Amino acid sequence: MPLLARFGFLLLLLPALLMPVASAQALAPDEVLQDAALEKRARALSTELRCMVCQNQSIDDSDAPLAKDLRVLVRERLVAGDTDAQVVDYLVSRYGEFVLLKPRMAWHTLALWIAGPLALVAGLATVIVALRRRREGAAALASSGAGLTAAEKAELDRILNADGAKD
Template sequence: MIRRTLIALALLAASALPTLAVNPDEVLSDPALEARARALSAQLRCMVCQNQSIDDSNAELAKDLRVLVRERITNGDSDQAVIDYVVSRYGEFVLLKPRFEAKTLILWGAPAALLLIGGAAMIVAARRRAGRVTGVALSDAETKRLASLLADRDRG
């Protein structure tokens, strides 16, 4: 009974692993080239699914792109040449991780800029609050008036 339960749990755990959409007919016979193809496919966005790499997508366009990547690799292209070729055909959006260039500077710099702006706003707010708390000392008349108000409160 325990053995069957363990087998069932192992099968359940194995089914939870992410499956890749690469078909057996797409796999290259050379393991090194296939590893390069998988690495490149993981960097390219499926234009149909848009939140998946072409390595994870079952869309026809993703399959075509996987085949294209493998063709370019078997023809002797470098990884960068394959990426440049795909970008030239489909645009920068095909890259899951955009390149660091002048036109993508705002994309890369915005999180850091927002963090700095938020930190500066918190510092300014803290200084203003501290300025209100440690304000000017009370005059003698104000001190007497406060004392009388507190005494009235305690009596009543």
């Protein structure tokens, strides 16, 4: 058995095994707080905040300089005594709602929350209507005798019987 076939599954697992290491490297040792409880809160907040440079990563996962600045800012605010909500509100006031990976439920973000379920319902309704039309069309075709006249049916039977006789 070739070596690649024997250990090929390890190549598939390698990216999954390295992923936690890559995200752990985003946090520099000088950013870590001495107080374990505050550090835990800071990490939790960092996973909810968007890196403004990477845009699809949290600041906890990003190596961008702005993400580092935001991580340091979160920790400074926590050390100053701010609650988690106060830290998030402060960052939203500075950077806007876009800094949140999960937008808040509000009237101006309602379209974000409703668009997905509405698209799903519209897609399901389209599939149901298409299946019904297809079924109705097949039933109408079957009930009409496939649209053949009596003379055409007789000719078809003659051709089919002639082909059967040749075999």
